[in-house]
Amino acid sequence: METRTDQRQLRPMHPRLREMLFTAKRFLRNPLSVIGLSLIVIFGVIAILAPVLEPPTNRDPYKIPHNGYRIEPSPPSAAHPLGTTQQQYDMLYGLVWGARSAFKIGVLVVAANLLIGIILGALAGYFGGIVDEVIMRIADIFYAIPFLVMAMALVVAIGRGLKAVIIVLIILEWPSYTRVIRSDILVTRGKDFILAARASGASHLRIIFSHILPNAMYSVLILASLNIGTTILTAAALSFLGLGSETGTADWGQIVSLCRNWIVGTPGNRFAYWYTVFIPGFVISLFVLGWNLLGDAVRDVFDPRMRRR
């Protein structure tokens, strides 16, 4: 009765593994998180298997093949299972390889931001003072301009294309990571166990790496998983506006922009071109939804109030 685990009489298992199993169990109990996870896994599999599912015909696999330049989209057929967009780009091919682009953008941007955010946030949060003041005031300036508007200006300055979009998103998103990490570090820094570590003679580096970061990491991980979704949305919006990838690139936002002119059908069939509008946007939504659900689930699982006492 001394501890909880006594009651369950678990086999001797490494405690870290036990914690992970416990977390996984909680995670899987929530149907929404399972949906989120499955969506991401499905997209992941599609992205990995892209060369198998849709073998590239061009030298550059991210160029969507198209036969002819006929302006009207064509409906789904045997040759084009999901139909084609304006100018006869194959929808399915674009979507499958677009999944790769989406992961590339999301993962690259978020990973870079995590790195920048952790370094700057740790500097600002742990040492405080003038370092903190400078970093946070710079972050304030980035915060002061509406995100998408600033992204547009930056893309114009750097030059269009997927690479530019990725760079721009990294430049613009680091402040939110830095803020979150900093505030979490401030909270953690005030805890007694940090004082105890100092009383034990632990060095600054040791305190940061073995006490503060492991405890302050969770909210930034939540932020990261939620942010992959918004990152994809912004990248797609830029592509949609014509500032992202070039026409014909396997990129979801780009495919949607090809459908802009087809919302009004033919006089006989007002929904004649629905597929070209509906399908690519739906795929983006599912992908973003997956990440958002996942982020929510991660938040619930790691919420200190939801954890054991």
Added chain:
Amino acid sequence: MHENLIDVRDLKKYYPVTGGVFRRRIADVKAVDGVDLAMRKGECLGLVGESGCGKTTLGKTILRLQTATAGRIYFGQDGGKVEEVEAMLHSADAQARARAGAMLKGMDLNRMSGRNLLALRQRIQIVFQDPTNSLDPRMLVKHIVAEPLTAQRLVKTRDVDARVRELLGIVGLTADHLMRYPHEFSGGQRQRIAIARALATNPQFILMDEPTSALDVSVQAQILNLLKRLQEEFRLTYLFVTHHLLVVKYISNRIAVMYLGRIAEMGPTAEIFARPLHPYTKALLSAIPVPDPETKREKIILTGDVPNPINPPAGCRFHPRCAHVREICRTVEPQLESVDGGERKVACHRWREL
């Protein structure tokens, strides 16, 4: 006098209060405002007072978890040498004061840094109030207890495990508990882990910062008995900070009563309980609810709250709440003076008459 392990002289700790447009320092919270305290080897000094009186700050400053605003902390220094430096510091000769300043770098815990400080860290340790907060929730017990050893590389890596097991044994836990996280333990057990960690480096001095106030009554007894046993077994010196007077009475040899950043009264436990001199101590002692329905005592009910330590009252800090206040109390701050020429000290203008 020459047995003192710790000798604190005129210690002050102020926290700045910022305000105005440019967040300038506009005032100070005078958490600790001129404290002299000496602790002998092997004793347990109880530091009591109400919240906000500065007792926790004093403890943490002595441990150099915070740097004092002013004052000296001598740890394990030869008493004669301490007196010599103190005399030089207070001498009229500017040269002597400068020399004393240089000497302090090696003697005063508050001025030490780097290697010297690190070496001292082995000898002083702390147990916090709330074990839920003082144990890193993402570390295993094994690593928590070993931290003081590994952080300073005091023990060879392969010996760490054995030492941790030994420590857990000392505090009444078993090797089964090694591979667990703090949240898997009850409050009392967590406090045992914290105590094991404090013992890891074989310290001479441990600051007990309200170690039982977050615990249940029945568990409190377990921990108090453990602490008492450890003190005898390892000849430890405790500074026991608490607001619980009966706990202090049980565990301490001597008591220091703090009020608003200063020590109001100190002396041997039995004497203070038998014959409190300071009006604040009297009120404090009479306010303790005694777990015995048979004894009904007259209570001294103080009026008002503890004043704000940003603007402590002039003169005696206790005077706005004191029933025996005289004119002198409002203007002149009483100094801690010895009652019987020995350890019994009190800071009150009127202790003789009351």
Added chain:
Amino acid sequence: MGTLTLAETQDLHTNFYTFEGVVRALNGVNVVVQQGETYGLVGESGCGKSVTVRSMMRIVQAPGRIDSGRIVLFLNDQERARGIEIVQRTETYMESIRGSDISMIFQEPGAALNPVLSVLEQVKESYQFHRMEQMIEETLAAMDAERSRRRRGSLRGAGAVIQAALLRKELAATRRFDERVRRIDNELYQLETSSDTRSEERKADLNRSRDHARPRTGIVAVARRIPFLRRYRRRLDATVRAHVVELLRTLGIPNPENIVQRYPHELSGGMAQRIVIAIALACHPTLLIADEPTSNLDVTIQAQIVELIKELKRTIISSVLFITHDLGLVAEVCDRVTVMYAGDVSETATVRELFRNPLHPYAVGLLASVPKAEQAEELAMIPGAVPNLIAPPTGCRFHPRCPRRMDICVREKPDTVEHTPGHWVACHLYTGKDGGHA
């Protein structure tokens, strides 16, 4: 000390449905508060003392639920005979007695006050919820007195006439509402004894109309929203404010006119606790429940608050139910006391009897583990820790830590027996069932 019962719980089970499982917080709790006494509930954290009183006021927070048991109140002479069972009563009925007949004060005065409402706004609600009729009457009386002093016909006089008319309307509506509610409650009370099925339907009907009953203010409700007409409320507010200030003054709060305008974060802990007490005492309740009212306060402030509660007990309140983990406070404040452990009632006796002659091994251990004023020898300890109530120990919940455990303790929950008159204990050592030593 009176011997009439004021409130009692019978075999109360309250459970919390948490993520990790069902926390069986109360395991059939029976407590009796008598008229005129200060009754103590002692135990360590997690023993269920707070849950017990929250159940008695039916303010257990989600995910908690009273699953079975009865709570019976004997608040007035009419109910004296049989009492009112409140677990089955509607929420609106509970709202009418909370803060009026039974009030509660809490452990953390800082958190118990709403940070964005001023002291006045928080204290005056007690009057608004329960003493509206009296407040309007007083306002009208004051206005009448004022008018007779002033000459007729002035413009301000005309305004006052309209205001008084509105107040009278509101008063009438309040009275009609109170009358209606009283009728429903009366009929419900009569029906509770009868057991035929028709009465069940009628009861459900009555409960429903009780829940939907609102004061029908008609034109007044409209007037409240019209800027000029709304001014009639100012007079009423002034009356309530005067009551609040007066109340704070009786509680020994210096400078109450100033304090009522403050916000909670500007108050010290002791002052905040006095405000919480003021909220609870506004309507002169019969029973005051004090849930660890001084645990987070300093010793000298604690002494002030305890003294205040004792004083109020002498003057205003009939009974106090005092919850604490501090045996010292119990000895000082209470007449009778119940010791709880892990959702079980272990022992009930007068304070003197309990301290002199504790029977239950837990009570014995608890008393021995507190440092006394004259403590010389080593403190006694109870080994182990409070169990997790998701999977509570079988039989007597104390058995894993009990030094006098018997076989039967593991199997069977002990009945509560009256060992000597007025001294009740739930332990197999005294039930007469002998199970042999383990």
Added chain:
Amino acid sequence: MSLLSYIIRRLLLMVLVLIGVSLLVFTVMMLLPPGQRVAAYVTNDRVSPAQMDAMIAKYGLNDPAPVQYFRWVRNLLHGEFGYSITASSPVIDGFVRFFPVTLGLVLFSAPLIILVGIFLGTLGAVRKDTPTDHFTRVFAIVGYSLPTFWLGLLLMMIFYGFAGIFPPGTVSNDVRNIIYGEGYHQYTHLLVLDGILNWRWQVVGDALYRMVLPTLNLVVINSALIMRLMRSSMLESLGQDYMMTARAKGADRKTLFRRHARRNAMLPVITVSGLTFAGLMGGMVITETIFDRKGIGWWMAQAALQLDVAAIMFNVLFLGTIYVVINLIVDLIYAYVDPRVRLS
């Protein structure tokens, strides 16, 4: 800190941030070659390459960056913002033309976004774990998973493309004739307001009619965040100790939710409502592009596509300034509503 010194401090900080914003915008534009930056200084679109080079020399676009920065700021302070190719007019004229369109939509949709968010969030919290709650939560999570542009296109496809109602554009041709016709005074350039002032209900009706879809688009996307925050902050508020005190006083459900819980729960929502503006401006670029409303957002999108440097710089600077000011106002409201900030 007193409220006054709080306000002064915030104003000073605001000036600092604005200087920072101008530096940032300038830095971004310095990434472009001088040949493109010169557009910010020309005043009409008939400029030959030779004249271009002359202007680069004249305006010192190859000077060291600090020199250029101060010159640029001086020009800004004199109200010289350059010539916009996309607006075919000086930037300032374009601004006067485009801004009212955007402002009209913002004034219409922003209150709706906040109200819908607060209402649904409160509803979800009060009815926690009921179908209502689940519905609002799904609404929220879908709301911020949908791409703005796609939702806009879908709305257009369904309502305009299929049902033939809610056409795109700011006004119909008839109404345009009224507006530019005789006897119609454009007092504010806001269609709805001008329509009312001129007693031309046709203008008001048409302007509102065409704002339905864009508003719906913005509300669905932007209220999700507020809703979510309102729900969680309301739930937190409901779990506080003071709710227990209120219940122990005998408060009824209505008083509990409205007076005790919602007032506290609104505090973080106030802050985030300011942030919503940033989302709204981003949404505006997309929404105006899709629904063919010639406002600031549409202008910005055109300028970005056609490298209209003057317009881009001006818009970024303008939106940044507005955003900073709005956040300042929001903070002041917060300080006013929460006594803890006001008086601590």
